Amino acid sequence: MFGQEVERIIGGLCAAQKLERDRAVADLNVKIKNFSPELIQSLQKALLSIVSDSASPWESKHGSLLGLRVLVLMSEVELENEDQLEVQQAALKVLTDQEVRVRQAAGEVLGSLCQKDGGATFVSCRSHVLELVRSNLDREMTDDEASRNEHESTRQLMEKLSAGTRERRNSGDAAQIFHDTAGWRNLETSMKCLEHMIAGAGLKFLAYIDQDLLDLIFEALTHTNRFVRETGFNVCGALVSCGAYEGAELLESNPMFTYGDQLSRQLGQGLADNWSQVRLASSVATRKFLVSLPPAARERFFSVLLPRLCLNRYYVAEGVRLYSQETWRQVAGSEGKALVEKYIDSVVSYYIEATAADNHAVREAACACIAELALKIATDSVRVHVPDLLHSLTVCFNDDSWPVRDAACVACGNFILCFPEEAQGTMEELYPLFFTNLQDNIPSVRQGAAIAIANIVRAYGKDVLPMIIEKMKEGLKGVENQPSETERYGDLESGPAMYGVVKRKRDNDMDLHSNKQMFSCGSLAPKMGRGGGGCSDCRYRRPPQLWERADGYVYLINELAGVPHAAAEVTTCLPILAEAVRHKHYAAHITLLETLCKTLSHLAKGLGKRVFKGHLYLFLDAIFYALECENALTSSAASQCLTQLSQFLGPNILRGRVEEHNPSYLKALDANRFIAPL
Numbered sequence: 001m002f003g004q005e006v007e008r009i010i011g012g013l014c015a016a017q018k019l020e021r022d023r024a025v026a027d028l029n030v031k032i033k034n035f036s037p038e039l040i041q042s043l044q045k046a047l048l049s050i051v052s053d054s055a056s057p058w059e060s061k062h063g064s065l066l067g068l069r070v071l072v073l074m075s076e077v078e079l080e081n082e083d084q085l086e087v088q089q090a091a092l093k094v095l096t097d098q099e100v101r102v103r104q105a106a107g108e109v110l111g112s113l114c115q116k117d118g119g120a121t122f123v124s125c126r127s128h129v130l131e132l133v134r135s136n137l138d139r140e141m142t143d144d145e146a147s148r149n150e151h152e153s154t155r156q157l158m159e160k161l162s163a164g165t166r167e168r169r170n171s172g173d174a175a176q177i178f179h180d181t182a183g184w185r186n187l188e189t190s191m192k193c194l195e196h197m198i199a200g201a202g203l204k205f206l207a208y209i210d211q212d213l214l215d216l217i218f219e220a221l222t223h224t225n226r227f228v229r230e231t232g233f234n235v236c237g238a239l240v241s242c243g244a245y246e247g248a249e250l251l252e253s254n255p256m257f258t259y260g261d262q263l264s265r266q267l268g269q270g271l272a273d274n275w276s277q278v279r280l281a282s283s284v285a286t287r288k289f290l291v292s293l294p295p296a297a298r299e300r301f302f303s304v305l306l307p308r309l310c311l312n313r314y315y316v317a318e319g320v321r322l323y324s325q326e327t328w329r330q331v332a333g334s335e336g337k338a339l340v341e342k343y344i345d346s347v348v349s350y351y352i353e354a355t356a357a358d359n360h361a362v363r364e365a366a367c368a369c370i371a372e373l374a375l376k377i378a379t380d381s382v383r384v385h386v387p388d389l390l391h392s393l394t395v396c397f398n399d400d401s402w403p404v405r406d407a408a409c410v411a412c413g414n415f416i417l418c419f420p421e422e423a424q425g426t427m428e429e430l431y432p433l434f435f436t437n438l439q440d441n442i443p444s445v446r447q448g449a450a451i452a453i454a455n456i457v458r459a460y461g462k463d464v465l466p467m468i469i470e471k472m473k474e475g476l477k478g479v480e481n482q483p484s485e486t487e488r489y490g491d492l493e494s495g496p497a498m499y500g501v502v503k504r505k506r507d508n509d510m511d512l513h514s515n516k517q518m519f520s521c522g523s524l525a526p527k528m529g530r531g532g533g534g535c536s537d538c539r540y541r542r543p544p545q546l547w548e549r550a551d552g553y554v555y556l557i558n559e560l561a562g563v564p565h566a567a568a569e570v571t572t573c574l575p576i577l578a579e580a581v582r583h584k585h586y587a588a589h590i591t592l593l594e595t596l597c598k599t600l601s602h603l604a605k606g607l608g609k610r611v612f613k614g615h616l617y618l619f620l621d622a623i624f625y626a627l628e629c630e631n632a633l634t635s636s637a638a639s640q641c642l643t644q645l646s647q648f649l650g651p652n653i654l655r656g657r658v659e660e661h662n663p664s665y666l667k668a669l670d671a672n673r674f675i676a677p678l
Contacts, residue, residue, distance in 0.1 A: 006042050013063035014050065021063040028067060032074045044071055044083060051090045058099035065091065065105035072112040084121075088113055092125055095132060095193060096186050103189035111196025119201030119208060126208075129193055130216060136187035137219055191220060191231040198238040205242045209255040214262060221266050226275040233270050233278065236263070237285035240292050256292055263289060264301040271308035274359045276317035283312060283320060287327040298331065306343050307350035314368040316361040340373075341381045348373070348385045355392040360401035367396055367407035374414040386422040390415055394426065397433040402440065406448045409437045413452025420459040427456075435471065438552035439544040443595075446548070450555035457563050468556075469569045475553040476573070476580040479592070482546040484585050547588050550580050551595050558599035561606025571611060578618035584625075590634045593626040597637035601644035609649060616649075617661045624665045627672065642672050 012024025032040070047064040050056050056064075068087055091109040094102050110129075113121040122129075194217075198205050217239070220232035240256055240263065256263070267289060270282025286305055290298050309331070312324035332339050340347055351373075354366035370389050373382050382389075393415070396408035412430060416423045423430075434456070437449035457465055557573055560566045581596050583589060600619060604612040626638035646654045658665050 003042075005039060006046050009043060009067070010046055010050070010064075013047070013067045014057075014060035015063065016057075016059050021059070021066065024063065025066045025070060028070050029074055032070060040071060041083075044068070044087070047071075048086055048090050051094060058097070058102050061094060061097065061102045062099070062105050065094070065102065065109050069105070069109045069112045072109065072116055084113060084117070088121055088125060092128055095129070095190065100189060103186060104192060107189060107193030107196045110193055111200040114197045114200035114205075115202075118204040119197070122197045122201060122205070122208060129190060129197070130213070132186055132190040133194065133216060133220070136190065137216075137223065187220075187225075187228055188231050191228070191235055195231070195235045195238045198235065198242065201242075203242055205239075206255055209239065209242075209259070211259075214259055218262070218266050221270060226273075226278055229270070229273065229275075229278045230281045233267075233281035233285050236267065236270075237281070237288050240285060240289040242292075256289070257297060260289075260293075260301060264304045268304045268308055271305070271312060272354070272357075272362070274357075274362075276315075276320055279312065279315070279317070280320050280323060283309075283323050283327065287323075287330065290327075290331050302339065303343055303346040306339060307347045310340065310347060311351065311354055311362075311365050311369050314365040314372075316364065337376060341378055344377070344381045344385070348382075348389065352388060352392045355396050360399070360404055363396060363399060363404045364401065364407045367393060367404060367411045371407070371411035371414045374411070374418040379418060383419065383422065386415065386419045390423060390426050394429060394433070397430075397437075402442050402445055405437060405440070406442070406445045409434065409445070409452045410448045413455035416452075417455040417459045423459075438556065439475075439549035440552070441544065441548065443551070443591075446552035447555045449552060450559045453556055454559035454563055457560060457566055461565055465566055465569055468560075469573065472553045472556060472573055473576055475549045476576045478546045479550045479580045479583050482583065482586045545588070547586060547592055551592050553577075554580075554592065554595045554599060558603045558606070561603045567607055567611070571607065571615070574615045574618060578622070581619075581622045590626070590629055590631045593622055593629070594631075594634040594637045596622060597626055597634070597641040600641050601648060604645065604648055613649065613653070613657070616645075616657050620658060620661045620665065624662075624668055627668055639672055642669065 009024065009028060012027065013021060015021050015024065035043075047067050050060050050064040051068070068090075072084075072087065087109065091106040091113075094106045097103050097106070110121060110125065201208070217232060217235055220228055221236070223229050223232065242256075267282055267286045270278060271286060273279045273282065286309065290301070290305070309324055309328055312320055313328055315321045315324065328336060351366050351369050354362050355370075357363055357366070370393060373389070390412065393408045393412045396404050397412070399405050399408065412423075412434075416427075416430075434449055434453050437445050438453065440446050440449070453468060457468065554577065557570055557577060560570050577596075581589075581593055596619070600623075604616075623638050623641055626634045627642070629635045629638070642654070649657075655666070655669060658669050
C-alpha cells in the first residue's frame, strides 16, 4: 500500500516538466499532515536514494530535494537525528552538482534543516559550505583575463550551437556547453545556501557570527562579478535580520552592534555600487540593518549610511529610487531635514565625491541632491560648503552625459538664487555655460537652462537683466538666418553618390564603427567618464542650430514672465518672438511652434490678462497654423494652447479677439472646443 502511494508521489516530483513538479510539491504540502510516520519514512528513503544516485536526471534530483524540504518543514513527525543527518549529507553532496537548480534546491533543504534545529545543521556543515565559498572566491581573475575568457566562452558556445544545426547533439555536448559558459562555478549557489541557513536559523544564528564568517562575506562584497556581489549583499541582509526582534534591548554582545562599524562600511560601498542590482541588494540589507537597531543606536552609523541613502532617493533606477525613498521615511521619519543638517559635513563630502563617479546616473543624482541642499536645508548649515559645491557643479556642466549637464545647470541656478553673494565670484565662469545649455541639442536641457537663468535674474535683479534681454533679442532674430532644409546635409562630401547612397565622410566609415567596444545604457558598462568617451560627450556634440538657440529663448521668455521686475522687458521681446515663429523656410520650424504653443499660456499668466490681451494678436496666426499642422505633437500643443487661453482669458474674449484678427479662424476655434483634451 505504501509502495503505490510513494511511487505516485515520486512520479510527480521527478517529472520532466517543471509545471508537474510544482504541482506535486503543492500537493505534498497539503497532504503530508495526514501521512503516517511509516509513509513519511518510506518516502524519505526513496527521495534520498534518488538524490544520492549520480545517474539520476537533474529533474529527478531537483524534485526530490523539493520533496525533502517539504518533509523537513511540514511533517508533524520529527526526523530522527540519523535521518536528519542523511538528508544533510545528501544535500551537501549535490551542492556542487552541474545543474544550478539542483544546487539551489540543496541550499533550500539545508536552510529548512537550520529552521528546524535552530542552526545546529550550520555548525555541522559550516566548514564544508564556507570552504566552497572560499575556494571559488580564490578563482578571481584580472579584468583582462575575465574579458578574454568571456569572449572565448562565447565563441566556443556559438561554434557548438552552430555545429548542432548540422549534426545531432547528444547530452554530452550540452554538458560541455554548460561547462564552457559556467561563470564562477558554485560560488553564487554556495552563497545562496549560506543565506538560506542564516535565514532558517534566525535569531539563534547570532551565536554563530564571528569575524572569520564576516571576513568571508565581505570578500564576496568586493568581488569582480556583480552577481556575486549582489548575492553577497543578500547574505548580509539575512545576517542583519537575525538581530531584528521585537521587545529586545540592544546589548553590547549583539553582533549587529559589535560588528556594526564594519557592516556599515560594507553596506555603504554597496549603496554606491556601479550596478543597480547590487545597489538595490545593498539597499535592502541597509534597511534591515538599521531597522534591527533601536533608534538611539542607529545614529552611530548615520555618517556613513545617511548620505548614500539620501542620494539614492534620486537614483535613475526606479527600484533603487523608490526603495530608498521608503527606507528614508522609515528611518528618518519627519526628522530627515534635521538629520541632514546634523551630518551636513558627511553629506556634502559624499555628494561631491559622487559628482566624480564613473556612473553618469550617480553624477546626475548627485547634482539633484546638491540642488536639494540649496532649496530645503537651512542656509546657515550649507553656506560654508557653497564654494566647494559650486565648483563640483561647474565641473559637471561639461559632463559627457547631457542629463548630468542639465541637472548641474538647474542646481547652479538654485544655488545662485539661495546664495547670491557666495556665488558672485563664479558667475563669470558660469554665464557661458548657462547660455551654452540654452542652445543645447536636447530640448529638456534648454528648458533647464531657462529655469536656471530666470533664477539668476531673481538673484541679481536688473544688474543682469539688460545683458540677458539683449542676448534674447539677438537669439530670436537669428532664426531668419537658419539654413533651409536643402542645406541640412551641407557637411557631406559633394560629388556623385557611391552605390546609390550619399558618399560618407571618413568619420562615418563603417570600419571605424565595427568590432569596437559596445556600451550598455542599462548597465552603464563600460565606464562613461566625466571628460570623454561617452555617447553624449560634449566634445562630440554638433554645433547648435540657430532655431535651437531661439527655442531656448522661447523657454527663457516663458520663465522670465514670472519674475516681477522682468515683466516689462519681456513685453518688449514679444513682437520679436512673434516674428521668429513666422519663419517657415526650415523643416524644424514646427518644433519651435510646438514650444511656443506649450509655453504661451504660462507666459500669459506671468504677464497678466491686461498686458497679454494687447499682444495676443501677434501669435494667433502661428497658433492656428500649428493647429492645422500635419505633425501630431505640434497640432496637439496648439489645441491645448487654445483651450488654456480660453480658460485664462475667457472663451468670449478669446473668440472676439480671434474674430477681430481673422474671422476664418473661427471654424477651427469652434471645432477645437470639442476635440481639445481637458
